[in-house]
Amino acid sequence: MFESSTRKFFNISLALFMLSAAVQCKKDQSVPGSSVDLIKNDSLAKVKEDSLIQDSIEKNRVTYRTLIFPKNKKDSTMAAFNKEFSNDEQHIILALNRLDTKNKWRADTLSIPDKFDTTLMSYSPFPLQLSTLEKVKKIAMFSYPIQAYALYENGKLIKWGPTSLGKKDAQTKRGLMFANWKKELAISTVDSDWKLPYNVNIHNTLGIGWHEYDLPGHPASHSCLRLLHDDAKYLYSWADQWVLNKGGATVKANGTPVIVFGDYNWGGKKPWKYLESDPKLTDISVKEMDSIIQPFLAKILEEQENRDKVVAEKDSTQPAT
Numbered sequence: 001m002f003e004s005s006t007r008k009f010f011n012i013s014l015a016l017f018m019l020s021a022a023v024q025c026k027k028d029q030s031v032p033g034s035s036v037d038l039i040k041n042d043s044l045a046k047v048k049e050d051s052l053i054q055d056s057i058e059k060n061r062v063t064y065r066t067l068i069f070p071k072n073k074k075d076s077t078m079a080a081f082n083k084e085f086s087n088d089e090q091h092i093i094l095a096l097n098r099l100d101t102k103n104k105w106r107a108d109t110l111s112i113p114d115k116f117d118t119t120l121m122s123y124s125p126f127p128l129q130l131s132t133l134e135k136v137k138k139i140a141m142f143s144y145p146i147q148a149y150a151l152y153e154n155g156k157l158i159k160w161g162p163t164s165l166g167k168k169d170a171q172t173k174r175g176l177m178f179a180n181w182k183k184e185l186a187i188s189t190v191d192s193d194w195k196l197p198y199n200v201n202i203h204n205t206l207g208i209g210w211h212e213y214d215l216p217g218h219p220a221s222h223s224c225l226r227l228l229h230d231d232a233k234y235l236y237s238w239a240d241q242w243v244l245n246k247g248g249a250t251v252k253a254n255g256t257p258v259i260v261f262g263d264y265n266w267g268g269k270k271p272w273k274y275l276e277s278d279p280k281l282t283d284i285s286v287k288e289m290d291s292i293i294q295p296f297l298a299k300i301l302e303e304q305e306n307r308d309k310v311v312a313e314k315d316s317t318q319p320a321t
Contacts, residue, residue, distance in 0.1 A: 062122055064275040067110040078105065089116050096123055097272055098147050098162045100215040100228055107217070111275040120161060125282040126150040128157045132290045136257070136300055138240065140179075140210075141289075142225055144172070144262040146271060146282045147218070149210075149225070151238065159234065163210075164226040165219045165260070172223050172260050176296040177202040178303065179239040179255030186211065190222050197229070198236035202258050210235060219264055243310050253310040254303045261292045 069077045085093065094100060097110050113123060121128075125146055133139060133155040141150045142163060150160040166172035180201040188194035189207050199211040202225075210225035212232035220226070227235065243253040265271075271281045 060122070061279055062113045062115060063279055064111045064113055066273075066276045067112055069108045069110075071108075074108070078107070081110070088118055092116050092118065092120065095120060095162050095228065096275075098164065098215055098217045098270070103214055103216045109273045111272055119159075121157075124150075124157060124160050126157055126160050126284055127286045127289055130155045130157075130286060130289055130293070132293050132297065136297075137304060138238070138256045139300065140235070140239070140256060140258045141292075142172070142210075142258065142260045143284065144174075144219070144260070144264045146262075146284070147264070148282070149227070149231075149235075151235070159231075161228060161231045162215055164213070164215045164221055165264070166221050166223040167219050168264075168266050170222045171219075172221070172225060173203060173206060173208060174260050174262075176299060177208070177258045177260070178242065179258060180204050180242045182236060182239070182241055184236070188222075196224075198227075198232040200236055200239050218270065225260075240307075243307070243314070253307040255307075257296075257300045257303065259292065259296060 067077070067081065082090070090104070091101070093110055093112055094104055094107075096113065097107065099107060115122065117123065125143075125148060126141070130152060133152050135154070136152065137154060139152050141152070142165065143149070144165055147163055147165060148160060149163050151158050181204075182201070183199050184197065186196040186199035186209070188196055194213075196209070196211040196213065199209045201207070201209040203209075206223065208223050208225070210227055210232065212229050213221065213224070213226040215226055215228060239256040242251050242255045244250065245252045274281055
């Protein structure tokens with residue numbers, strides 16, 4: 001009886017000792033200043049920063065009203081639109097409705113913001129900050145669902161705007177691609193009459209690129225990524241081209257990464273037309289953007305590292321001036 005009690009006491013003591021050691025070990029892993037603790041705090045700080053930025057957006061969120069064009073008074077409604085808004089304001093409204101000036105006659109419904117920002121940043125459907133991209137120097141994102149592009153530098157949104165991607169029977173390839181070659185004025189391989197200003201090729205074998213061309217308020221291209229004039233000109237200067245090996249037959253380093261993602265609601269409602277009832281209707285969350293980027297992140301960073309080395313080697317062999 002005494003021996004059984006002793007053994008029971010010993011087992012309980014041993015269990016308590018092991019539990020205490022486990023708790024102490026857990027504490028040791030999170031002591032202030034440890035590498036684990038610093039990584040955790042850094043990660044939390046980034047999440048908090050992204051959250052604060054999004055909170056700021058919520059407080060200053062733009063509201064919209066809807067301008068509807070009656071079928072039998074479309075011309076007079078457009079005349080009233082032209083009279084009410086300046087050229088800059090019209091440009092903003094049309095961009096938010098995925099239209100250019102040439103195609104404004106197509107409008108039957110327009111979402112009109114309560115304030116005007118020529119940079120368009122006040123209306124961004126993309127997150128202003130993405131910690132996932134903090135190590136990525138440059139990346140262009142093109143969304144099929146909202147027909148819009150976004151440019152990020154080290155996780156910070158620097159520019160966004162409207163686009164017109166491939167129509168239903170000629171859809172733009174989804175996934176990760178890279179900027180290849182540029183040409184200030186390219187000629188379409190589909191129709192030689194189509195002039196493509198500020199063309200940046202992103203898929204050489206398929207002939208896909210972004211460039212200036214009509215924005216009719218829906219996906220209408222033959223797989224290319226159409227842009228407004230000023231946007232096409234900006235992206236043309238902003239994007240880095242590929243670097244070819246001697247002789248130009250093979251790629252030594254890729255250019256700026258590009259991700260095309262999502263599916264368009266073919267035949268359905270265009271979300272940017274219903275911002276009055278829900279100003280968040282076109283918004284893409286940080287979580288959604290992260291889920292799109294993560295599968296490609298390792299490849300993007302690998303290609304970026306390779307490009308940095310290639311450019312550095314090239315610079316080192318350039319003669320001094």
